[in-house]
Amino acid sequence: MPYDNFLADQVREYLSKMEDFDIVEKKMFGGLAFMVDDKMCINVGEQQLMCRFDPDLTAQLSERTGFSPMIMNGKEYKGYCYVDLVGYKNKKDFEFWINLCLDYNDKAVSSKKRPKK
Numbered sequence: 001m002p003y004d005n006f007l008a009d010q011v012r013e014y015l016s017k018m019e020d021f022d023i024v025e026k027k028m029f030g031g032l033a034f035m036v037d038d039k040m041c042i043n044v045g046e047q048q049l050m051c052r053f054d055p056d057l058t059a060q061l062s063e064r065t066g067f068s069p070m071i072m073n074g075k076e077y078k079g080y081c082y083v084d085l086v087g088y089k090n091k092k093d094f095e096f097w098i099n100l101c102l103d104y105n106d107k108a109v110s111s112k113k114r115p116k117k
Contacts, residue, residue, distance in 0.1 A: 003031040008044045014098055021102075039110045042101045047085045051097050054104045055079035061100075066093075079104075 011034055015023050024035040031045035043050035050070060053061065055078040061067055066087015070080035088094040 002046060003044045004047050007047065007049070008032050010094065011042060011044055011049075011098065014095070018102070021105075036102065036105045039105055039108045041105050041108075042098060045082075049083040049088055049097055051081050051083060051101050052104060052108060053079055053081070053100050054107065057100075 012025075015021070015034060015036075021036045022038070024038075026033045026035055028040065029043050029045070029050060031043045031048075031050065033040050033043045035041065040052060042052065058069075058078065058081075061081065062069070064083075064087060066084040068082045068084070070077045070082055083097055088097050
């Protein structure tokens with residue numbers, strides 16, 4: 001699944017204003033992940049954001065427009081969701097989702113690195 005280049009540019013531009021973070025882009029989950037301080041923070045798909053957030057906020061966030069839980073191979077991933085265009089189309093909502101992910105990033109656990117083959 002290709003990712004939305006325009007949306008990726010929006011995320012890139014917003015994150016470029018953040019001076020306290022080390023940001024790396026990486027193709028992941030069929031989209032483009034923005035790794036912040038070596039942790040997956042937000043991912044851009046096809047007109048969709050994949051957000052990583054504090055799992056304790058799931059019930060509250062599930063009421064927001066555009067939210068859908070992240071389900072892969074029949075398993076719901078706690079602390080991750082998809083946000084469709086309707087949920088981030090205005091600037092305030094877009095910034096809400098990005099900031100939500102950035103706020104959780106300090107608490108998020110970095111994935112174990114796989115050894116290179």
